[in-house]
Amino acid sequence: MNKLVELQKTGRKVFTAQDLGVLWNYKNSRKLYELIKYYVNNKQIYRLAKGLYGLDEYDEESLRLDGNLLFEIANKLIRNSYISLFSALKFYGVIFQYYGEIYSVSSKPTVKMVKGVKFVYKKIKDDVLFNEMGIGKKEVFRMASIERAVCDSLYFFPKLGLEYVEGVNKEKIMKMAKIYSNQELIKRVKKLMEK
Secondary structure, three states: OOHHHHHHHOOOOEEEHHHHHHHOOOOOHHHHHHHHHHHHHOOOOEEEEOOEEEOOOOOHHHHHOOHHHHHHHHHHHOOOOEEOHHHHHHHOOOOOOOOOOEEEEEOOOEEEEEOOEEEEEEEOOHHHHOOOOOEEEEOOEEEEOHHHHHHHHHHHOOOOOOOOOOOOOHHHHHHHHHHHOOHHHHHHHHHHHHO
């Protein structure tokens, strides 16, 4: 089967070099990178960032028009990350301010740029990061639930004012707040839920 058809069949739009190696069953990294280079040079796949490839040649405007694609890229740039904070809060309608950056939580703090879009990663301790409570897969990306996004946001930004929390499940968020082992966060969540 044609290698490009294999990529299209996955339903994903972006791939790491590691993804391509698995999909194409290439264990030899030198040969894999030669093949990737061939496809890039022939404009059959496109390099979006170091080690990240897309099926199309995106520019900043086309990326910003496709929120799911931005979230997919965010997950691929840093392994074991998930969409949260302002990006997830906006997705769920908890906040309405515009943020041009895509926010995620990961094991290391970093900022990456892809085609003019800034991807911001906030570091959280591993026992919280790898606790899957409130993290789900939406289409082809991982994202915090509304409750997890609120907890993450209040953890990183204690003074953040959140007004539209009607969709937050009180029982779920109180249970979730405990995974952070942070009494101040638990107090902030309780206070928010009493509004």
